[in-house]
Every structure is written in structure tokens, then in C-alpha cells.
Amino acid sequence: MGATKAKRMPREVREQQMMDAAVQTFGRRGYRAASMDDIAELAGVSKPLVYLYLNSKEELFTACIRREAAALLDAVRGAVEPGLPADRQLWAGLAAFFTHTAEHPDGWSVLHRQARTTGEPFAAEVVALRGEVVAFVTGLIGAAARETLAATDRAPDLAERDVAGLAQALVGAAESLAGWANETPGMTAKETAATLMNFAWAGLGNLMDGRGWSPG
Template sequence: MPRAVREQQMMDAAVQTFGQRGYQAASMDDIAELAGVSKPLVYLYLNSKEDLFTACIRREAKALLTAVAAAVDARLPADEQLWAGLLAFFTHTAEHPDGWAVLNRQARTHGEPFASEAAQMRDEIVAYVGTLIGAAAKETHRATHRDPELAERDVAGLSQALVGAAESLAGWANETPGMTAWESAATLMNFAWAGLGNLMKHERWSPR
């Protein structure tokens, strides 16, 4: 078997083991057994347990970011772009629950360097969502000939809020029997877009 294929096989086993058992409880013996290889071979290919876990975080983060970006067509209206991105996000996290557990739960709770790797992935998603929100504001401006430009701080805050909500909802959805990716995306879209759509038109809510 080619080295690259064998390595991915071991990484698959590692993601499953880390995702289901947690970083502390997972052992290299468990990973080797699941991959059908010897423990020395795992060490030879992927070095230490820490290095292996870091490699898993990076691989799963790249796969998630790629899936979301590939789903969004810049030629679509802003709301459909956001919908496509959310649906891709929830589809990927539902189809790869162990990978999502590694990214969203394990990496964040075991200190450095894992937390920094997870934070970098999150920053990239937040930045990407920010581009979608910024594009939506510009699209509304062209359509209405009004000036609904959002301040950079507004875009950053909205992006953080939307990504945080998506992360929380994905974790809940993966633990809720029968909850589909479509339902999750629709839930967040209905929660967020009504407010975002009004905000693009400068129809802001404020306390009385």
C-alpha cells in the first residue's frame, strides 16, 4: 500500500478514536488496532501522539473550510450564498461527527498547541462569513440605491455571532436523533437572515 494511502488510513482511525474517546483517553495502541497496523508503524509515519492529534486538527479543518467554500457560488444572491454555506457546513459536520468533535470539542479543551490550531480554523471561517455579509451589504446598496454599508466592526461582530451560533447548533444537532443538516441550516437561516436582511436596509432594532 502506498505510504500516502496508509497514512490517511491511520489518520482516519486517529480522528475516529480522538473524536469518540477524547485526546487523553485515546491511545496509540487503539489507533494502530483500528487502522490495522502496528504501533511502531504509526509512530514511524506520524511521530508522537501530540503530532498526530495536531495533524488530525489540520486535516479536518482544511476539509471543513474547503467544503464550505466550494458550496458558495458568488453569482447567487446574498441570502442564497449564505444558505449554501450554512448547508455545506452542517452537512459536513453531520457526515463527519468525529472530525467535528476533534475540532470543536477536543482541540479547544486540551491547551496548546491544539487550541491555537482550532482558533486558526475558526478565524478563517469567521473571515469568510465576513466576506459574505459584506457582499450582502453591497448587493443591497446596488439594489436599493441606499447606503446600507456596514461598519467593519459591525461585520466582524455579526460574523462572530453567526459562526458561534453555527458551532453550537452543529454540536447539538449531532447529538439529536433525526436532526438533519437541512433542518439545522434552515433553523439558523431563519434565526439570522431576517435580522441581517433588515440590517442591510438600515432597519435596526433598538431598545425602547
């Protein structure tokens, strides 16, 4: 009966079913501990069928990384409306990021924990994802600077390197907070986003107003 179902189910549906099983297995067990037998059993298919659809274990893990990375980027980009004030854009992006990582903890584990620690070529995939997220956040901070300039007729004292560094810091904080929030009972995505927003925007606001911290 199982073989009949496998034949009748559309290929794209069956493939996504196996990908879902792979993400769960890799996310919870890690790349090295996970086996194609585990993935096939969870997906309810034979191991040869997994190999037929998704080739090798390495290719399957790479496909999982790329799928989860694309989904996360789409969620963040789709939540940010260009016409909103800069703080609302950043809030929307952060809320979408933490909502997605909370709703897809296995996918986030694949990206943030497993791929990074397994080595190449997987780590390079995550580096590419992080680069896209940092570039997006850099654009948001740059938009905030331009918004301040338009409102006050004064350019904030933010060099391009400062903007890039702030984006790196913000993304790094978001990555750490996502893992912490997923392991903290009762912590919601909005609460996590508000934690980082309160931490980051107060500092960004002071910088935009020309009130940077100095060691004195």
C-alpha cells in the same frame, strides 16, 4: 500476513487509514484518553508503524486537527458560488457546513470539543480555523451589504465593526448548532441550516433595510 499487507499498501493509503483511525479515536475518547495502541488496533497496523508514519501522539493529533479543518473549509468555500444572491450564498455555506459536520461527527468532535479543551498547541490550531471561517462569513455579509446598496441606491447603516460582530455571532451559533444537531436524532443538515438561516437572515435583512433594533 498483516506485515505483508502493510508493506504492499501504498504509503499514502496506509497513512490516511491510520489518520482515519486517529480521528475516530481522538474524537470519541479525547486526546488524553486515546492511546497509540488504540489507534494502531483500529487501523489494523502495529504501533511502531504508526510512530514510523506519523511520529508522536502530539504530532498525530495536530495532523488530525489540520486535516479536518482543511476539509471543513474546503467544503464551505466550495459550496458558495460568488455569482449567487447574498442570501443564496449564505444558505449554500450553511448547508455545506452542517452537511460536513453531520457526515464527519468524529472530525467535528476533534475540532470543536477535543482540541479546544486540551490546551496548547492544539487550541491555537482551532483558533486559526475559526478565524478563517469568520473572515469568510464577514465577506458574505459585506457582499450582502453591497448588494443592498446596488439594489436600493442607499448604503445600509452597517459599520465595519458591526459586520465583524455579526460574523462572529453567526459562526458561534453555527458551531453550537452543529454539536446539537449531531446529538439530536432525526435532525438533518438542511433542517439545521434552515433553523440558523431563518434566525439570522431575517435580522440581517432588517439591518440591510435600515431597520435595526433599539432598546427605545
